[in-house]
Amino acid sequence: MEKLRLPVLLGTNRKMRQSVHAAKWLIGEMQKRTDIETRLFDAGDFVLPQDDYGTRIKDLFPEWRDAITNADGLVIVAPEYNHGYPGTLKAILDLLLKEYIHKSVALVGVSAGPWGGTRVIEAMVPMVRELGLAVTFTDLNFPFIQKAFSDEGKLLDSAFEKRAQGFLDELIWMTRALKWGRENLPSRHHPNQAL
Numbered sequence: 001m002e003k004l005r006l007p008v009l010l011g012t013n014r015k016m017r018q019s020v021h022a023a024k025w026l027i028g029e030m031q032k033r034t035d036i037e038t039r040l041f042d043a044g045d046f047v048l049p050q051d052d053y054g055t056r057i058k059d060l061f062p063e064w065r066d067a068i069t070n071a072d073g074l075v076i077v078a079p080e081y082n083h084g085y086p087g088t089l090k091a092i093l094d095l096l097l098k099e100y101i102h103k104s105v106a107l108v109g110v111s112a113g114p115w116g117g118t119r120v121i122e123a124m125v126p127m128v129r130e131l132g133l134a135v136t137f138t139d140l141n142f143p144f145i146q147k148a149f150s151d152e153g154k155l156l157d158s159a160f161e162k163r164a165q166g167f168l169d170e171l172i173w174m175t176r177a178l179k180w181g182r183e184n185l186p187s188r189h190h191p192n193q194a195l
């Protein structure tokens with residue numbers, strides 16, 4: 001079966017960020033699978049203008065624009081900042097709009113505390129919905145992230161391996177269903193498929 005294109009967005013540019021370990025480890029798990037093609041987009045690599053915003057500046061970020069245009073879905077790794085998502089993550093997502101429509105998104109929450117980013121995931125759901133993304137219901141949560149990985153990014157708790165497979169299985173299912181729909185069902189939201 002054709003590989004599904006599922007880029008991963010790491011949603012913080014903070015210097016000491018721990019969520020980079022979760023994102024890189026998940027990329028490794030995704031690359032082990034024959035049904036996924038992925039790559040990491042790092043919020044730290046986006047130099048966002050101070051005086052403009054949104055889809056009008058998307059051509060400043062052609063790699064991101066083209067990757068999402070060609071993607072079948074997306075994984076977002078988000079640290080929880082004051083029960084919300086980092087502003088940088090939102091600014092990156094807001095660069096595009098129609099490119100997301102009827103594609104899947106799976107959410108990874110990361111926190112220093114015990115709830116594993118549950119609140120940042122809940123905060124993201126209405127936001128990604130407005131982008132036209134269809135969110136999966138099997139999240140991946142990293143509570144106490146500082147204990148989940150070594151300083152070098154080695155996973156310290158093998159329980160995450162099984163959780164990641166469940167998370168990816170659900171993402172694959174949703175992504176294939178939506179891909180079939182985009183390719184077979186007319187929608188006023190798809191180019192050349194006006195109702």
Ligand SMILES: Cc1cc2nc3c(=O)[nH]c(=O)nc-3n(C[C@H](O)[C@H](O)[C@H](O)COP(=O)(O)O)c2cc1C
Pocket residue numbers: 012014016017018019020079080081082083084110111112113114115117145146
């Ligand atoms: C501005 C800011 C706000 C934060 N708010 C929360 C929070 O609401 N809940 C929580 O569990 N951890 C919170 N944290 C801690 C992060 O979850 C923690 O740093 C974790 O490692 C994930 O973020 P990181 O990738 O930036 O390291 C906050 C951290 C920052 C920098």
